[in-house]
Amino acid sequence: MPTLVAASRRGLAWRFEPIAEEHHEKPEAARTRLLELLDGDDYRFRDRARDEGKRALRWLRNRDPTEWEMVEYIVSVLKGTATLRRAPQDDPPGIAWQITDLRNIFVKLQICGGFGQECAQEYVLIKSIHESDYPQ
Numbered sequence: 001m002p003t004l005v006a007a008s009r010r011g012l013a014w015r016f017e018p019i020a021e022e023h024h025e026k027p028e029a030a031r032t033r034l035l036e037l038l039d040g041d042d043y044r045f046r047d048r049a050r051d052e053g054k055r056a057l058r059w060l061r062n063r064d065p066t067e068w069e070m071v072e073y074i075v076s077v078l079k080g081t082a083t084l085r086r087a088p089q090d091d092p093p094g095i096a097w098q099i100t101d102l103r104n105i106f107v108k109l110q111i112c113g114g115f116g117q118e119c120a121q122e123y124v125l126i127k128s129i130h131e132s133d134y135p136q
Contacts, residue, residue: 027084030097034109034124038075043124053129056105077101096127106132
């Protein structure tokens with residue numbers, strides 16, 4: 001992921017410093033940005049996440065949930081009190097955010113796009129939704 005920089009002039013030299021994107025570093029900033037993007041319909045599912053999510057969330061409606069119903073569920077979990085955990089990723093590179101709810105459903109989300117990436121508009125990549133391998 002490209003690093004944004006800020007330049008400042010000190011004397012005759014320029015100094016470049018990385019600008020931290022808060023939603024990559026701070027869980028509460030990430031939670032806020034994830035909710036904004038999901039509420040704005042700015043999301044994409046990985047195929048595996050869609051398939052596993054349908055199985056894991058079947059109890060919601062006694063049938064396979066739609067993508068929108070899965071997103072509504074993710075939003076409700078993000079609005080709760082479960083801890084959001086930071087997880088470095090390789091594909092795509094960057095930071096993903098993991099959360100496990102009280103029903104032991106594990107969700108992994110990543111904010112993608114934005115400045116310098118293949119897609120100028122940010123979106124949430126829903127990487128995983130499944131029953132956790134590690135019960136709480």
